[in-house]
Amino acid sequence: MSCWLWNETLELAEDYIDFCCGIQRTPPSESAVAMRHLAKELEQQHRSKFQSLSQTFLVSCGSNPSSSLRSVMEELVGDGKLNWGRVVSLFTFTGVLVTELYTREEGRDCCQRLGHTIADYLGKEKQDWLMENEGWEGFCKFSRAAREVNQESSMKTALFAAAGVGIAGLTFLLVR
Numbered sequence: 001m002s003c004w005l006w007n008e009t010l011e012l013a014e015d016y017i018d019f020c021c022g023i024q025r026t027p028p029s030e031s032a033v034a035m036r037h038l039a040k041e042l043e044q045q046h047r048s049k050f051q052s053l054s055q056t057f058l059v060s061c062g063s064n065p066s067s068s069l070r071s072v073m074e075e076l077v078g079d080g081k082l083n084w085g086r087v088v089s090l091f092t093f094t095g096v097l098v099t100e101l102y103t104r105e106e107g108r109d110c111c112q113r114l115g116h117t118i119a120d121y122l123g124k125e126k127q128d129w130l131m132e133n134e135g136w137e138g139f140c141k142f143s144r145a146a147r148e149v150n151q152e153s154s155m156k157t158a159l160f161a162a163a164g165v166g167i168a169g170l171t172f173l174l175v176r
Contacts, residue, residue, distance in 0.1 A: 006123030008136050013091070013115035020095035021102045021111065031136035034143035039092040050096045057093075058100060065097065066113040073121045082129050084142045087122070094118060 008031070015032040016039065018025065027033045043050055061068035072093075077086060098111040122130060134141065 005127050005130060005135060006119055009123030009130075010115060010119035012136060013094070013118040014112070016091050016095055017098045017111050017115050020099045021108075029136070030140045031143075034140050035088070035091055038088045038143055038146070039095055042088055042092045043096060050093060053093065054096045054100050057097065065101070065110060066117045069094065069097070069114055069117050070121060073117075077126070082126060084133070084139055087139070090118065090122075 008029075011028055012031055012035055015025075015028055016035050019027075019036050027036060057068065057072070058065070073090060076090065094114055098114060101110055102108075130136075130138075133139075
């Protein structure tokens with residue numbers, strides 16, 4: 001098992017969660033900068049959908065959002081088609097959740113458990129996929145390529161189309 005990959009994933013998840021909660025700090029890595037940018041851009045484009053999904057999720061998850069988030073992640077990539085767009089969707093959704101939990105004063109511990117859930121899933125269970133896609137450096141390459149082309153580009157369209165599949169999957173999971 002690649003402990004370094006889990007650690008990198010946890011660092012990225014914790015940074016994004018802190019960022020969503022308004023904690024100001026310098027991003028710890030290029031991948032953190034990229035995730036902040038892409039996930040917030042996705043959230044802005046689909047704000048009402050993410051808000052609705054997070055409300056539905058929080059009503060249905062009971063007292064254990066981490067366990068429910070894990071189930072959502074498993075279902076989201078249950079078709080075996082993990083891609084960077086779905087990863088960004090996952091981070092975006094989790095960011096919206098923690099923002100809501102934080103405003104409800106659910107506590108920092110609950111938000112940190114969500115970060116560990118992401119790290120366990122992506123950094124352990126999906127580590128083969130991450131390694132095949134060059135880990136978080138591969139994500140940085142993907143992000144750089146998306147930034148280098150203009151807003152109307154096919155790369156940007158592909159990112160948000162892949163993320164849209166993730167959002168649609170979340171919608172399906174949470175409303176059934």
